[in-house]
Amino acid sequence: MATVLETVGLEKRFGGLVATSDFNFKLEGGERHALIGPNGAGKTTLINQLTGVLPPTAGKVLLMGEDITHLRPDQRVRRGLARTFQINQLFLQLTPLETIALAVTERMGHGNSWWRPVGSRAGITDEVAEIAGRFHLGDVLGEKTISLPYGRQRLLEIAVAFAARPRVLLLDEPAAGVPESERHDILAAVAELPREVTVLLIEHDMDLVFSFAERITVMVNGAQLTAGTVDEVSHDPRVRAVYLGEADHG
C-alpha cells in the first residue's frame, strides 16, 4: 500500500503553547486509521494543519507525495483531502440538497459557472441522490439545515465532505454530542464508507475505535505517543496508563 498522506516534523505553537510537536505520521492508501488522545491533545489542531485551516509553525504535509504545506484549504480539497469538523460547520440557510449539490458541483469543477443553474448538468442528480441515500438524508433534503435535528446535521457534515470524493477523509469526532440512540446511524455510515477512501477517524469511544480501525495513532500533549496495529496499541502499557486510564473518567 502506498502512503497517501504524510507529515514530516509538523509543529504548531500558539504563543507559548505547543499544540503539535515534531509530528511524523503516515496514512496508507485505503486504510482505516484512528487518532486517539485525551481532550486537548491536539488532534483537531493536527487536522487543521493537514487541511490548511492553520499554518504549521514548522514541518511539512505531503499528499500523494506532493508538498501541500502552503496550499489553501480549497486547493487541498481539490487534490483529494476532505474533512469533517468536530463542531458542525454547515450552511445553515441552505438545504441538504443544495449543500450536497454544491459540493458535487464544486468537485466537478463547475463551481464557477454563473450562468447554468445548479443541477442542470448530467451526473449531478445521480450523485446527489446516491450520497443522500448513503447518509440517510433523503427525507429531509428540502428542509433548511438549521432546522434539522442535530444527528442529521452530523450526517450531513460527513455527507458534504464525502461529496468531494476525497481520497483521504478526515473525520473529527463524527458522533460528538449525538445522543446514544442516534450514534449507530452515524457510525454505520462511517463503517460503510467505500474502501478506496482512506479514513482517519478521531473518536473517544474505544470499543468503536477497536472495531473500526486497523491502525491507531495515540497523541498526547501534541506529540505522538505511539502508533501501531490495534493489538499493539491496546496492549501498550503507556497507552493504558496515559490514555485509557484517563478515558475512564473523562
Place this chain on the structure above:
Amino acid sequence: MTKSELNPAVANGLKARQRWHPAEVVFWLIAFSSYFLLPGKHLILNEIAILALFAISLDLILGYAGIVSLGHAAFLGFGAYAAALFAKHINPDPLIGLAFGTITTTLLGFITSFLVLRGNDLTRLMITLGVALLLNELANQLGWLTGGADGLQGVEMAPLLGMFRFDMFGRTAYAYSLITLFVMFLIARRISYSSFGLSLNAIRDNSLRASAIGIPVNRRLIAIYTIAASFAGVAGSLMAQTSQYASLDVLSFEKSADVMLVLVIGGAGYLYGGMIGAVVFKILQDWLSALTPQYWHFWIGLILVIIVLIGRERMSQGVAGIVASFKRKTPAAPGPAAKAEG
C-alpha cells in the same frame, strides 16, 4: 431510501429552485403595467427603478455573499460621473454611454474588491466607507472635470436608439430604466440560481466550510464584488443619463445608507427585497418630504432604529414572508410521500 427512489426528488428539487413563481410573474406584470397605468408618475417611477437596481447590486454582495458595505454609493456615483462625462465630452448616445459607465465601474469594482477580502465586518465597513469618501473627495477636488460642488451640468443625451427623446415627463426615461432593470434582474436571477450563486450563499453562511468543500472563497468574493459594482454602475449611469446631471450627493454617505435601508425594508438575499424596498422607500420619502420637507431624514433614521430594534429578520419577514409563502407551495424537494418513509 435507495438512490433510484431519490433520483426524481433530487432532480425536481434542483429544478424547482429556479422555476418562475406566479408571484414573480405578477410582480413584473405590475411593474410593466405601471408604465401605462401611472402616466403622471414616470419621474418618480424612474427613480424607483434606478434605486431598485442599486439595491439589487447591494443585495448581491450583502444578501448573497454577506459582505457588508458602508460605501456602496462609490459605484453608483462613479457610474453616474462616468456616464455623464462620457455623454458630455465623447458621445451622447445613451446605450454607448451606459456601456462605458458600466465597464469603467466594473473595473473600479474589481480593483477595490481586493480591499474587502481581508478582515472582519468592521474593517470592511470602514474600508468601503473610506473608498466612498475618497471618491467623493476626488469628485469634489477635480472641479474642472466634475463641476465640484455645483455638480456636472450641461449633459445632453441623444435620443434613445436614435428615436426616443428624453422628455421632461420621464416617459422615455422610465421605459429605459425599467427595461434595463428587468434585463439586469434577469441576469442577477440567473446568477443567484447558478452554482456560483449558491457558492456565495455558502460562503456567507460559513466560509470555513465553504473552503473545506473546495470553494476558492476569495476568488468568488472578488467576482461577486466586481459584478455588484457593475450593477451599481448601470444604476449610476441610468441616473446620470435620465437626469442629465451628476452631483456629489450620488457619492455621499447618505446614498450608501439609504440603499442599506432599502434593502433592510425589503429584506436581503432574494433580489425582490431590493425592489420592494425601493418602492416603499421612495413612497415614504415622497410622503415624508411633503410632510416635513427639510427633515425627512429624521424619519428615515427613526425607521432604521425601529427596524433594528424590532429585528431585521422579523421585519423583513413581513415582506419576504409573503413571497416565501408562495415559494413554499412549489415543493422545493421531496414531497410528503418521501417524508413518510424516512
Place this chain on the structure above:
Amino acid sequence: MITVLFDGIAYGMLLFVLACGLSVTLGLMNFVNLAHGAFAMAGGYAAVVLSAHAGVPFLLALPVAFLVPAVIGAVLERTLYSQLYGRSHLDQVLFSIGLVFMAVSTAEYFMHSSKQFPVLPEYLKGRIEIFGIGMGVYRLFIIALCGILTLLLQGILVGTRFGSRLRAAVDDRRVASGLGINVGVIFLSTFAVGSGLAGLGGALAGEVVGLDPTFPLRYMIYFLIVVTVGGTTSITGPLIASLLLGIADVGGKYYVPALGGFIIYTFMIVVLLVRPQGLFTRGR
C-alpha cells in the same frame, strides 16, 4: 512650520478627546457606534447656546457641554444601546446610522443649518509669542485642557479599581463577569463618560471648526480613523493616532490643499489593509 505643527497638535488633542469614548465603546462593548459624533454635536451646541445665546461664560458652559451628552448617553445606553450589544455589526451600524440621521435633522430643526460658534472670553482670544513662536491662546488652552484630561483618563485607567475592572472587562467579558464585576454598570458609566468627553470635545472644537448639523457625519470618518489606527486596547494608541491624524490633516490642508482629505483616507485604508487590528496594537 512650527505653527502648523502646533495647530496640528491642538487639533489632534481635540480629536482624541472627541474619539476616545468611541474607542472604549468599541473595545469594551464591541459596539460600532457611528452616532458618536452626535454626542459631540450635542455638547457643542450646548456650549453655543449657553455662551452665545444665554450669556453664560464659556468656561462655565464646558461642564454643561460634558453633562448634557453624558446624560443623554446614559439614557440611550440603558434604553437602546444595551439591547444591541450581542447583535451583528451590521445591525449596530444600521441602528447608529439611524440615530445620526435623527440627530442631524433635529439639530437642523432647532439650530438651523448655518455654522455657529461659541463665544469665547477675551482672555482666550488672540495670540502670544513664546520663544518667538506665534501661538493662538485658544489652541494653547485646548492642548492644556485636553492634556490634563488625557492624564486624568490614564490615571483612572491605570490607578483605580474602576480602571482595572474596566481593563479586565475589555480583555475578556466572560472572565470579568466571572470575577463578579458588574459589567452592566461599567458599560453604562463608560458610555456616559465617553459621550460626555465627546460633548466636551465638541464644545472645544466649536471655535476651531464651527458647528453645523452635519458635524456627526463630517467627523465620523475621523473618529473611525482614530479608533482603527489606534486600536482599542489602550488609550495611548488612539492618542498617538489622533496626534498623527491632527498633524497630517492640518499640515496637509496647509501645504497641499489640493489633496484635501486624500491623505488621511488613504492612510486609513492602507493601515486597515496592512494591520486590520490597528497600528498600535499587538497582533493577535
